[in-house]
Amino acid sequence: MDIKREDLVQLYYYLRLTRRLEERFTSLYHQGKILGGAWTSNGTEAVSVGYGYALKRDDIAAPYFRDMGVFLVRGITPKRLMAQYLGRKTGVTGGKEGNVHVGDLNFGVIGFPSHLADNYPVGAGVALAFKIRGEKRVVAACTGDGGTSRGDFHEGMNLASVRKLPIVFICNNNQYAYSTPLQLQMAIKNIADRSLAYNIPGKIVDGNNVIAVYTAAKEAYEVARDGGGPTFIECKTMRMHGHSEHDSAKYVPRELLEEWKKKDPILHMENYLLEGSISTREELEDIDTRVKKEVDEAEAFAEESPYPDPEDCLKGVYATPL
Numbered sequence: 001m002d003i004k005r006e007d008l009v010q011l012y013y014y015l016r017l018t019r020r021l022e023e024r025f026t027s028l029y030h031q032g033k034i035l036g037g038a039w040t041s042n043g044t045e046a047v048s049v050g051y052g053y054a055l056k057r058d059d060i061a062a063p064y065f066r067d068m069g070v071f072l073v074r075g076i077t078p079k080r081l082m083a084q085y086l087g088r089k090t091g092v093t094g095g096k097e098g099n100v101h102v103g104d105l106n107f108g109v110i111g112f113p114s115h116l117a118d119n120y121p122v123g124a125g126v127a128l129a130f131k132i133r134g135e136k137r138v139v140a141a142c143t144g145d146g147g148t149s150r151g152d153f154h155e156g157m158n159l160a161s162v163r164k165l166p167i168v169f170i171c172n173n174n175q176y177a178y179s180t181p182l183q184l185q186m187a188i189k190n191i192a193d194r195s196l197a198y199n200i201p202g203k204i205v206d207g208n209n210v211i212a213v214y215t216a217a218k219e220a221y222e223v224a225r226d227g228g229g230p231t232f233i234e235c236k237t238m239r240m241h242g243h244s245e246h247d248s249a250k251y252v253p254r255e256l257l258e259e260w261k262k263k264d265p266i267l268h269m270e271n272y273l274l275e276g277s278i279s280t281r282e283e284l285e286d287i288d289t290r291v292k293k294e295v296d297e298a299e300a301f302a303e304e305s306p307y308p309d310p311e312d313c314l315k316g317v318y319a320t321p322l
């Protein structure tokens with residue numbers, strides 16, 4: 001697939017933005033400024049950036065809590081996301097929630113309510129609506145490796161297959177579900193094998209290669225858009241951090257992390273852009289400078305924002321207000 005230079009550079013920008021923004025969340029968490037938890041996608045950013053960027057404006061994303069890249073590529077600003085984490089009125093939920101269990105339908109993002117993989121059947125429901133209305137729109141729903149053992153995963157896949165719905169199921173296989181490694185979660189090597197039971201094509205991609213994720217997702221979206229039904233895409237990657245900031249992940253072997261560090265998705269994209277003379281070191285450094293500035297501005301914006309008024313706390317609790 002031919003990808004325009006402009007898009008390649010944007011993919012790099014979003015990888016960098018996701019990493020730097022989440023690094024700031026980590027730092028703020030350790031300063032006691034984030035009252036809830038802080039989950040990062042560290043090491044797996046290419047998954048959310050890749051599948052999110054491949055969507056069209058009218059399509060819908062149903063991300064899970066490790067998909068910061070999706071929020072950013074859909075246009076939800078670092079300022080609003082930072083304010084969200086700091087529980088401020090200017091955050092996406094107006095201060096009612098402090099993390100990424102959030103959506104904004106104005107940006108085509110469905111909120112994740114915390115139950116793992118329940119965005120699969122919810123996404124299938126949205127795709128069913130698109131099909132009934134005859135709209136040429138698709139849904140992308142993502143879950144982790146652990147989420148694929150939940151009943152919701154199977155129900156969502158089954159419904160989508162039987163009704164040939166315009167949905168693409170993404171799996172961020174980052175090798176761990178909290179402290180449980182993949183081999184203690186399931187007796188198969190490839191999660192993509194699970195899709196065979198539903199007669200859904202299962203693809204496996206290098207989840208640290210944003211171009212591979214983007215390309216596989218885009219192709220699958222077009223199949224779904226043309227009435228070809230769902231695809232399941234397993235993105236093999238590695239969670240380079242604890243489950244969240246309170247988890248030091250001592251149970252993950254050091255050597256495994258060392259091995260995956262060499263395959264870092266940002267490094268991978270940097271090498272691709274430089275070796276192919278698609279970009280210059282100078283341009284990439286400029287992007288990083290811009291990203292750092294955006295993150296600084298987001299932090300300042302959030303810190304200056306007020307906390308919500310107590311009387312607003314019960315408004316819009318059960319649905320994202322439009």
Ligand SMILES: Cc1ncc(C[n+]2csc(CCOP(=O)(O)OP(=O)(O)O)c2C)c(N)n1
Nearest residue numbers: 066114115116144145146147174176177178
């Ligand atoms: C139904 C359900 N069970 C348990 C949890 C608690 N929980 C949140 S994240 C998580 C691990 C998820 O692992 P995985 O699906 O591999 O995603 P990852 O965190 O690795 O990205 C667990 C057990 C939950 N949110 N929902």
Ligand SMILES: [Mg+2]
Nearest residue numbers: 144145176177
């Ligand atoms: Mg996992």
